Each structure stands twice: as C-alpha cells, then as structure tokens.
Amino acid sequence: MNLKTRFNRALPIITVLVVLVSVILMVSSMSKLSQTHDESGHIVAGLEWFQGSYEVSPQNPPFSRIWSAIIPYLKGERVNIPKNLHENYWANGAAGGALTKKFDSSEEYRSFLQYARVGPLIMFILTLFLVYLVGDKLKDKVTGYIAVIIMATTPLVMAHSTLATTDVPAMGTCLLSIYLIILWIEKPDSKRSVLMGIGFALAVCTKFTAILFVTPSLVVLLVLKVWKKPVDLFPYFKKFPVIIFTSLLTVWAVYRFSFGLIGDIPHDGMLEAGDCYASNPILSQVQTWKVPAPEFFKGLGDTWCQNQVPIKGYLMGDLKPTGSIFFYPISFIVKTPITLLFLFLFSISITIYYRLFNWKVLGMFSVIFIVFLLSFISNLNIGLRHIIQVFPFISLVSAFGVTILIEKLDNSRKHWAGIVTALLLGAQATISWSQYPHWLSYFNLIGGNDPGNIIVDSDLDWGQGLYELEEFFEGKDVDSLHIAVFHTYNLCNYDLPDMSYIGPTEKKTGWIAISEFVYRKVPDWGLENPCDFVDFIGYDVPFEERYDWLRKYEPVAKVGGGSIRIYHITE
Structure with missing residues (x-):
C-alpha cells in the first residue's frame, strides 16, 4: 500500500x-x-x-x-x-x-x-x-x-x-x-x-x-x-x-404564514425606532401596508434605522x-x-x-x-x-x-x-483545545498579553466569566464586593459576596471585580443596584477619566479567560 x-x-x-x-x-x-x-x-x-x-x-x-x-x-x-x-x-x-x-x-x-x-x-x-x-x-x-x-x-x-x-x-x-x-x-x-x-x-x-x-x-x-x-x-x-x-x-x-399590518408590530425599544419611522416618509408609508410576514418587513425597517445611528x-x-x-x-x-x-x-x-x-x-x-x-x-x-x-x-x-x-x-x-x-x-x-473553555477570549501571539488594549466586547468580554468569579470567591472570607461587569442576568442570582456597583470615578478599597469591557472605559452607563437590571445610571464622565484611578493597581487575578479583573485594594 x-x-x-x-x-x-x-x-x-x-x-x-x-x-x-x-x-x-x-x-x-x-x-x-x-x-x-x-x-x-x-x-x-x-x-x-x-x-x-x-x-x-x-x-x-x-x-x-x-x-x-x-x-x-x-x-x-x-x-x-x-x-x-x-x-x-x-x-x-x-x-x-x-x-x-x-x-x-x-x-x-x-x-x-x-x-x-x-x-x-x-x-x-x-x-x-x-x-x-x-x-x-x-x-x-x-x-x-x-x-x-x-x-x-x-x-x-x-x-x-x-x-x-x-x-x-x-x-x-x-x-x-x-x-x-x-x-x-x-x-x-x-x-x-x-x-x-x-x-x-x-x-x-x-x-x-x-x-x-x-x-x-x-x-x-x-x-x-x-x-x-x-x-x-x-x-x-x-x-x-x-x-x-x-x-x-x-x-x-x-x-409562520403571518399576515397583517406592518405598523401593528411594536417598535424595538432599544433602537428608538419610533422617531426613525416618523421622520422617514417611506417608512411611515410602509407602516400602513398590510402584507404577508409583516414582522419580516418591520425587521428590515428596524435594521435600516439602527444603521442610521452612529455606534461607538x-x-x-x-x-x-x-x-x-x-x-x-x-x-x-x-x-x-x-x-x-x-x-x-x-x-x-x-x-x-x-x-x-x-x-x-x-x-x-x-x-x-x-x-x-x-x-x-x-x-x-x-x-x-x-x-x-x-x-x-x-x-x-x-x-x-x-x-x-x-x-x-x-x-x-x-x-x-x-x-x-x-x-x-x-x-x-x-x-484551540488548550484554550478550553475560553475560546471566546482567544487571541493569537499578535494579540499580545493584554489584548484588551486592542478590542473588547464580544471578542474578549461578553459577560461569560461570572461562573468563574463565583468559583474565585468560593470559600473565601469576603463580606463585600465592589463590582462593575458586563452582564445581562441578575448579579444577585450568582453566589457572590454582598455587592455594590462601583462607578467610573468612585475610588474604593477592598475587593473589586471589573470586567474588561468596563475597565476599557467603553460603557457610559451603570447600575445603581447590582440586583436591579432596570434602573440604569448614565455617566457624564469623559472617556479618559473612566476608572482612571484603578490603572495604578495590578489585579490579583483574572478569571473568565481574562474577561474579569479582580483587585484587592487595602490602601
């Protein structure tokens, strides 16, 4: 052979x-x-x-x-x-x-x-x-x-x-x-x-x-x-x-062979599409059409509206x-x-x-x-x-x-x-196998040891590291935790110490957990209460000043494939 x-x-x-x-x-x-x-x-x-x-x-x-x-x-x-x-x-x-x-x-x-x-x-x-x-x-x-x-x-x-x-x-x-x-x-x-x-x-x-x-x-x-x-x-x-x-x-x-009025499909609240439709004569007219699959046409309209909004x-x-x-x-x-x-x-x-x-x-x-x-x-x-x-x-x-x-x-x-x-x-x-289970935050050698300097969001920190954050604090005598992480699930459903949300200019001591998305100063919002995913706080803080005070400290650990930084600040 x-x-x-x-x-x-x-x-x-x-x-x-x-x-x-x-x-x-x-x-x-x-x-x-x-x-x-x-x-x-x-x-x-x-x-x-x-x-x-x-x-x-x-x-x-x-x-x-x-x-x-x-x-x-x-x-x-x-x-x-x-x-x-x-x-x-x-x-x-x-x-x-x-x-x-x-x-x-x-x-x-x-x-x-x-x-x-x-x-x-x-x-x-x-x-x-x-x-x-x-x-x-x-x-x-x-x-x-x-x-x-x-x-x-x-x-x-x-x-x-x-x-x-x-x-x-x-x-x-x-x-x-x-x-x-x-x-x-x-x-x-x-x-x-x-x-x-x-x-x-x-x-x-x-x-x-x-x-x-x-x-x-x-x-x-x-x-x-x-x-x-x-x-x-x-x-x-x-x-x-x-x-x-x-x-x-x-x-x-x-x-599902739906049929109806395009305008009857609710606006997607995250897009503020209502203003977009009202200001566009074509979209305003389209909303009066009764068609097969109205959700399809509404989705196309919402997508167009999103693309009109500058996204940082x-x-x-x-x-x-x-x-x-x-x-x-x-x-x-x-x-x-x-x-x-x-x-x-x-x-x-x-x-x-x-x-x-x-x-x-x-x-x-x-x-x-x-x-x-x-x-x-x-x-x-x-x-x-x-x-x-x-x-x-x-x-x-x-x-x-x-x-x-x-x-x-x-x-x-x-x-x-x-x-x-x-x-x-x-x-x-x-x-690839050696990265288990952190393929989401994988970077090659060109990305270096601190890839957050290059890109973040779903390429590094997409909220995937909270189970490992639980594991880090398991068995530790920690009463409180200052936290600012990228997430979409109630933080108080995780087995974590008592939490308080930490804003971009709030200098804190003790245990701090901050995700790369937040650490890199990307969001201009936060939560008043980590257990409440409704009341957002807008931060009118210049980009270069967000969490700037934290730069002089080194994290004691990184979890979630490097997506969450953990600090213990005593001074």
Missing part, C-alpha cells in the same frame, strides 16, 4: 476524531460560561416564535433563534410577553424577564442555558458537513476533510457554536446558500432552482445582512462561470421567477464615535490562529503561482472579499462574530492550497509536504 493510499484512508478517521474531540470539549464548556450579552433575548424571541407570534426584537429574523429555543421549548419552557417589553427590551436582562419560569439560583439557570446552547452546536456540526461537501466540489474529498479539520479547530467558530446566539446559524445558512448557488450554476434546472431559492431565504431569515452578502456572491459566481467558459445565460434567467417565488414562499413559511466602537485603546474601517481586519488578524493565517496566505500564493483560476476557486476568494468589503462600511464594531460567515470559505481555500501543493510536488517531496501540513493542523488543534 503506497503512501497516498494510506493517507487517503487515514484522513477521514483523523477528521472524525478531531471533530469528536472538539465537540466533546464544546459540550463540556457550555456549563462553564455564564450568560453572554445577547443570549436571553434570542432564546425568548425563539420561544415566542414557537408559541405563535414573533414581535420581540424582529430586527433579528427568527430562523437563527429557533435553533436556540427548540430544546427549551420541548422541555416545557414558555414566555409571557408583557405589553411594555418592546419599549423596555433590556429590562430584566434583554427580555429574560419574559420567561414564565423564575430561576432561584445561577445553578438552576445554568442548566436552562445549557439546553438552549445545544441548538447552535447542532448547526455547527451540520455546517462542518457542508464544508466537506463544498470542499469536495471545489477539488476533492481530501480538500473537504482538511477544511473540516481547520473549521473544527478555529477558536472563534468553536466559541460561538457553544452560545445561544445568531452567529453560527447565520454562518451555516450562508454557506448552504453559496453551496446551492454553485450547484445551480452547474445545472440550472427546476429542482436546483427551488433549492437555491430555499437556501437564499433561509440565509436571509437567519440574518438580514445575508441579502448584502449572498446576492453579490451569486452575481460574481455567475460572471466567473461565464468568463471562464461562455455559456448561454437564457436558462439561468428563465429560472429566476422560480427562485424568487420559492424564496418569498420560504420567507413567509419561516414567519472600541479599537486600539480608543472609543471611535462611529467605529473604524480597520476594526474587522485588525480583529481578524489578532483572533485567528497563526496557523490558519499562514495557510490562508499560502493558499493565495499557490493559487497565483499555479494560475488556478477556475470559477469555483475564484468564487471562494470573491466571497471572502465581499464579506470584508461589507465589513468596511459597517458601523457595528462590536465583534468579529459579525463576519463569522467568512471562516468556512477561508478554511476551504486554505485546504485547497494545501492539497494543490501536495498534488503538484514530485513524489520525493510529497512526504515532507504531508508532514508539514499535519504539523500545522496538529498545532492549530493543540492551540
């Missing part, structure tokens, strides 16, 4: 083992991460969908939230949506107060949260299968297996696959849509046209930004196909009515009033494993060197370019997760470059190329 045969037989087994180890670690990590910022709101909205309506924050479409709510719903969890919830969305923790079951402890809520996190993990596994299919379509099965190994050991992907949020479902449905587009371009028959329409609709019903991502990708892929091998375009255009009809029908189905973005130690075009490139560079950055750049070089410009390969690179291009015009600089859709395609082109090199080398060099590839993949797996 020659080396190639042994390699081809071993690779599927190795891939399954790598995926299995990652999934086991990810399942275990679910009980070790406290509720992150967005989770309760998504779970509540998903439960509302199962109960027959969809009015809680329709700015996020329902398909992604269904994944987070399905197991809690099957276990009997329900929501009771109060009339004022839409105007006070963040009261009681991002709609968490709508849950009919009240939890008496963090342990009880921890169990509920674990069940909600299983759905996105299932989507992650399905996405890995899709990665394999696209890799096989791109070149061969080896490309598919290597791409799966890369994806299954990418920290950002692993992190968000264990959280009840919208990001991993969005990643999976966007990849599905691109895969179905490739199949349709290869053969634009009725069956594939219907499937493509369904895929596009599911991507849009997972995240509205898919409209901006998938549509240009379709155009570019079709142009590349025609450029590389001229074909008659009439069969493609002839199928567009089928695709459009199927897409619209699928969207309507996802919204933290980058490189500064709070940018409207974000920065450099946010996503810098985030990508510091949060992607060095091994994957190397493989990606290597694949670009190999593709250019061997002039491998077939339409599918160029299409994968084009999709990556489109995602980053869209990121430049986004004012939402709150986490690399917002372009998580790019990682399957980066994994695919990286795997493509590796397999091409091994194929092109002579027999005497194939062996060494295989060894180097195995070492790189093994290094990435080792790096």
Whole structure:
C-alpha cells in the first residue's frame, strides 16, 4: 500500500476524531460560561416564535433563534410577553424577564442555558458537513476533510457554536446558500432552482445582512462561470421567477404564514425606532401596508434605522464615535490562529503561482472579499462574530492550497509536504483545545498579553466569566464586593459576596471585580443596584477619566479567560 493510499484512508478517521474531540470539549464548556450579552433575548424571541407570534426584537429574523429555543421549548419552557417589553427590551436582562419560569439560583439557570446552547452546536456540526461537501466540489474529498479539520479547530467558530446566539446559524445558512448557488450554476434546472431559492431565504431569515452578502456572491459566481467558459445565460434567467417565488414562499413559511399590518408590530425599544419611522416618509408609508410576514418587513425597517445611528466602537485603546474601517481586519488578524493565517496566505500564493483560476476557486476568494468589503462600511464594531460567515470559505481555500501543493510536488517531496501540513493542523488543534473553555477570549501571539488594549466586547468580554468569579470567591472570607461587569442576568442570582456597583470615578478599597469591557472605559452607563437590571445610571464622565484611578493597581487575578479583573485594594 503506497503512501497516498494510506493517507487517503487515514484522513477521514483523523477528521472524525478531531471533530469528536472538539465537540466533546464544546459540550463540556457550555456549563462553564455564564450568560453572554445577547443570549436571553434570542432564546425568548425563539420561544415566542414557537408559541405563535414573533414581535420581540424582529430586527433579528427568527430562523437563527429557533435553533436556540427548540430544546427549551420541548422541555416545557414558555414566555409571557408583557405589553411594555418592546419599549423596555433590556429590562430584566434583554427580555429574560419574559420567561414564565423564575430561576432561584445561577445553578438552576445554568442548566436552562445549557439546553438552549445545544441548538447552535447542532448547526455547527451540520455546517462542518457542508464544508466537506463544498470542499469536495471545489477539488476533492481530501480538500473537504482538511477544511473540516481547520473549521473544527478555529477558536472563534468553536466559541460561538457553544452560545445561544445568531452567529453560527447565520454562518451555516450562508454557506448552504453559496453551496446551492454553485450547484445551480452547474445545472440550472427546476429542482436546483427551488433549492437555491430555499437556501437564499433561509440565509436571509437567519440574518438580514445575508441579502448584502449572498446576492453579490451569486452575481460574481455567475460572471466567473461565464468568463471562464461562455455559456448561454437564457436558462439561468428563465429560472429566476422560480427562485424568487420559492424564496418569498420560504420567507413567509419561516414567519409562520403571518399576515397583517406592518405598523401593528411594536417598535424595538432599544433602537428608538419610533422617531426613525416618523421622520422617514417611506417608512411611515410602509407602516400602513398590510402584507404577508409583516414582522419580516418591520425587521428590515428596524435594521435600516439602527444603521442610521452612529455606534461607538472600541479599537486600539480608543472609543471611535462611529467605529473604524480597520476594526474587522485588525480583529481578524489578532483572533485567528497563526496557523490558519499562514495557510490562508499560502493558499493565495499557490493559487497565483499555479494560475488556478477556475470559477469555483475564484468564487471562494470573491466571497471572502465581499464579506470584508461589507465589513468596511459597517458601523457595528462590536465583534468579529459579525463576519463569522467568512471562516468556512477561508478554511476551504486554505485546504485547497494545501492539497494543490501536495498534488503538484514530485513524489520525493510529497512526504515532507504531508508532514508539514499535519504539523500545522496538529498545532492549530493543540492551540484551540488548550484554550478550553475560553475560546471566546482567544487571541493569537499578535494579540499580545493584554489584548484588551486592542478590542473588547464580544471578542474578549461578553459577560461569560461570572461562573468563574463565583468559583474565585468560593470559600473565601469576603463580606463585600465592589463590582462593575458586563452582564445581562441578575448579579444577585450568582453566589457572590454582598455587592455594590462601583462607578467610573468612585475610588474604593477592598475587593473589586471589573470586567474588561468596563475597565476599557467603553460603557457610559451603570447600575445603581447590582440586583436591579432596570434602573440604569448614565455617566457624564469623559472617556479618559473612566476608572482612571484603578490603572495604578495590578489585579490579583483574572478569571473568565481574562474577561474579569479582580483587585484587592487595602490602601
């Protein structure tokens, strides 16, 4: 049996083992991460969908939230949506107060949260299968297996696959849509046209930004196909009515075939969308329309309104009033494993060197370019997760470059190329697994020892470290704790010492817990009472003065993957 045969037989087994180890670690990590910022709101909205309506924050479409709510719903969890919830969305923790079951402890809520996190993990596994299919379509099965190994050991992907949020479902449905587009371009028959329409609709019903991502990708892929091998375009255009009809029908189905007045859907209180609609003549008119899936159109309107509001973005130690075009490139560079950055750049070089410009390969690179291009015009600089859709395609082109090199080398060099590839993949797996359970706050060597100097929010501190904060104080004789942490769940449900909230200019002694998001001076609000998630206090304090007095002290510990600093100040 020659080396190639042994390699081809071993690779599927190795891939399954790598995926299995990652999934086991990810399942275990679910009980070790406290509720992150967005989770309760998504779970509540998903439960509302199962109960027959969809009015809680329709700015996020329902398909992604269904994944987070399905197991809690099957276990009997329900929501009771109060009339004022839409105007006070963040009261009681991002709609968490709508849950009919009240939890008496963090342990009880921890169990509920674990069940909600299983759905996105299932989507992650399905996405890995899709990665394999696209890799096989791109070149061969080896490309598919290597791409799966890369994806299954990418920290950002692993992190968000264990959280009840919208990001991993969005990643999976966007990849599905691109895969179905490739199949349709290869053969634009009725069956594939219907499937493509369904895929596009599911991507849009997972995240509205898919409209901006998938549509240009379709155009570019079709142009590349025609450029590389001229074909008659009439069969493609002839199928567009089928695709459009199927897409619209699928969207309507996802919204439970609802029908009504767009204006009857409540405004999302967190967006102050009422003023936006009133000041825009088009949106004001749209609200008078009675249409299928009114929640869909209201969600599009809310999304547009949000994009009109400047959102501050933290980058490189500064709070940018409207974000920065450099946010996503810098985030990508510091949060992607060095091994994957190397493989990606290597694949670009190999593709250019061997002039491998077939339409599918160029299409994968084009999709990556489109995602980053869209990121430049986004004012939402709150986490690399917002372009998580790019990682399957980066994994695919990286795997493509590796397999091409091994194929092109002579027999005497194939062996060494295989060894180097195995070492790189093994290094990435080792790096990622060693971060357990802190993939959310993972940074590579470029990020340095103090990555909060670069980025925070959902890339470092998203509220995930409170269970470890409990563990730190367990058994310690500590009577009181001054606290200022990023969270969306009642702090007094955690087993912590008696707490008081510490403001940005309040100098305190004793035990202090402050999360990186707050320490980096990002929020201009706080709580009067840590046990009350309703009464926010606005801080009219200049950015450079927030918690400035704390800079001269060194923390005695960091927990939650470095997301929470703990101080003991005696002077």
